Amino acid sequence: MKVRVRQGDTFWLYSQMFRIPVQLIEDSNPEVSPTSLLVGQTINIPGYVIEEYTIQQGDTIWKLARERNLAMDTIFLLNPNINPNQLQINERILLPKLVTSLIVDGNEEYDFAKLKEDINRLVEIYPFLKLNEIGKSVLGKPLYEIELGRGVRTTHFNASFHANEWITTPVLMKLLNEYVLSLVNGSPIRGVSTLPLYNRNRLSIVPMVNPDGVDLVLNGPPEQMKEEVLAINKGSMDFSSWKANIRGVDLNNQFPANWEIEKERKEPKSPAPRDYPGDAPLTEPEVIAIAELTQKKQFARVLAFHTQGREFYWGYEGLEPPESEALAREFARVSGYESVRYIDSHAGYKDWFIYIYHRPGFTFELGYGVNPLPITQFPQIYEEMLGVFLVSLYM
Structure with missing residues (x-):
C-alpha cells in the first residue's frame, strides 16, 4: 500500500x-x-x-x-x-x-506462470522483499531470486532443480509467505517470534531453478522445441518422468564436484529425460546462474528441496563442518525425516557447495512415493518443512 x-x-x-x-x-x-x-x-x-x-x-x-x-x-x-x-x-x-491470510495456496499444480503471479503479488504487498533476476533458462524464462532480511548470515533455499519435482516450489513459496505474514502481523510461527530471525538472517530463495522443465511436465512441450523434446522422450507425450531441463540435461548432475565420476557411470550418454550430466560441468544456463549466485552471495548454508524419500543428505567427502551435524539432528527432530550423512553420489548442488566452501549443505527429499508426487501430499510436506525452515534461521 x-x-x-x-x-x-x-x-x-x-x-x-x-x-x-x-x-x-x-x-x-x-x-x-x-x-x-x-x-x-x-x-x-x-x-x-x-x-x-x-x-x-x-x-x-x-x-x-x-x-x-x-x-x-x-x-x-x-x-x-x-x-x-x-x-x-x-x-x-x-x-x-x-492482509491476514496467505496469498500462496500451493495446493495446486504450480507452473512458471503461477509462480510469477504469486511472486508479483507478494512483492506488491510486502515490498521489503527484493526480487532479483539471476539469469535466464534455456527458453529465456527469468530465474528469480527473492531476498529479505537484515542479517549478515545468508541462508539459501532452492526448489525444482528437477522438473517432475515441481511440488517443491509451492512448498517453498508458502514457507516464504507464512514468514512475511508473520513478520507484518507480529504473530509467531509455532511459538517462534520471527522478527529476531529477520534481523539475524538474510534469506535467499530461488523457488524454481528449472522453469522450462516444470512447464514441460505440467503443460506439455513448447512449440519451439517440440520436435527435439519428443525425440529425447522417445516420441512419448507423457513427460511425467522428466527431470532434466528442456535440453535433456540433469541440472543436479552438472556441478564440478567429481563430475567425471557421474559422467562415467550414468547410463545416458546423450540428452535424456533424466540423469544425463551433460558434456561438461556448468554448461546449462540454469546451473551457471545458481553457481554464480552462490559465489557472489557466499551463502552460510544452503538447503535444496527435491522429492522423494522423506530423508535428507548432509555430508560430502568428509568436507562438511561440525555445524552440519548439529543442524542435521534438529532437522531430523522437527521433520521426522531420516538423516543420511553420505550417499554414493556426486556433482549435485549440495555436493559442490560443501566441496568448495566447506559449509553446511543439505538436500531434502520431500514426501514419499513416485515422482511427480500427488498434490494430496502437499499439506503434510508443508508442515514437515515448516520446522526445517524455522530451524535453518534460528540455529
Whole structure:
C-alpha cells in the first residue's frame, strides 16, 4: 500500500499507526532516507492493501476505525481532504486493510506462470522483499531470486532443480509467505517470534531453478522445441518422468564436484529425460546462474528441496563442518525425516557447495512415493518443512 507523506510524518509514526516493525517500513523504502521524508513523497507500507468503502448511514471515522482495529489517523492519511464531521452517505473513501491470510495456496499444480503471479503479488504487498533476476533458462524464462532480511548470515533455499519435482516450489513459496505474514502481523510461527530471525538472517530463495522443465511436465512441450523434446522422450507425450531441463540435461548432475565420476557411470550418454550430466560441468544456463549466485552471495548454508524419500543428505567427502551435524539432528527432530550423512553420489548442488566452501549443505527429499508426487501430499510436506525452515534461521 502506498501513502503520501504529510508534514511531520516519520517512519516511526507509520510504524505506530499501522503496528508494523519500523525495520520492515525502512526496508520497503530502500531509496528513501528515513531522516528526511519530503511532504508529498510516496511511501510503501508493507502488509496492507487499499479498499474502497461507501459511507453508510451512521458511519463515523471513529466507528470505521474501531470496526477494523485501525488507528483513526490511518484513515486520514489515505483521505487527506476528508471532513470527519461532514461525511456524506454514498461518499466513497479509502480504507487500509491489513492482509491476514496467505496469498500462496500451493495446493495446486504450480507452473512458471503461477509462480510469477504469486511472486508479483507478494512483492506488491510486502515490498521489503527484493526480487532479483539471476539469469535466464534455456527458453529465456527469468530465474528469480527473492531476498529479505537484515542479517549478515545468508541462508539459501532452492526448489525444482528437477522438473517432475515441481511440488517443491509451492512448498517453498508458502514457507516464504507464512514468514512475511508473520513478520507484518507480529504473530509467531509455532511459538517462534520471527522478527529476531529477520534481523539475524538474510534469506535467499530461488523457488524454481528449472522453469522450462516444470512447464514441460505440467503443460506439455513448447512449440519451439517440440520436435527435439519428443525425440529425447522417445516420441512419448507423457513427460511425467522428466527431470532434466528442456535440453535433456540433469541440472543436479552438472556441478564440478567429481563430475567425471557421474559422467562415467550414468547410463545416458546423450540428452535424456533424466540423469544425463551433460558434456561438461556448468554448461546449462540454469546451473551457471545458481553457481554464480552462490559465489557472489557466499551463502552460510544452503538447503535444496527435491522429492522423494522423506530423508535428507548432509555430508560430502568428509568436507562438511561440525555445524552440519548439529543442524542435521534438529532437522531430523522437527521433520521426522531420516538423516543420511553420505550417499554414493556426486556433482549435485549440495555436493559442490560443501566441496568448495566447506559449509553446511543439505538436500531434502520431500514426501514419499513416485515422482511427480500427488498434490494430496502437499499439506503434510508443508508442515514437515515448516520446522526445517524455522530451524535453518534460528540455529
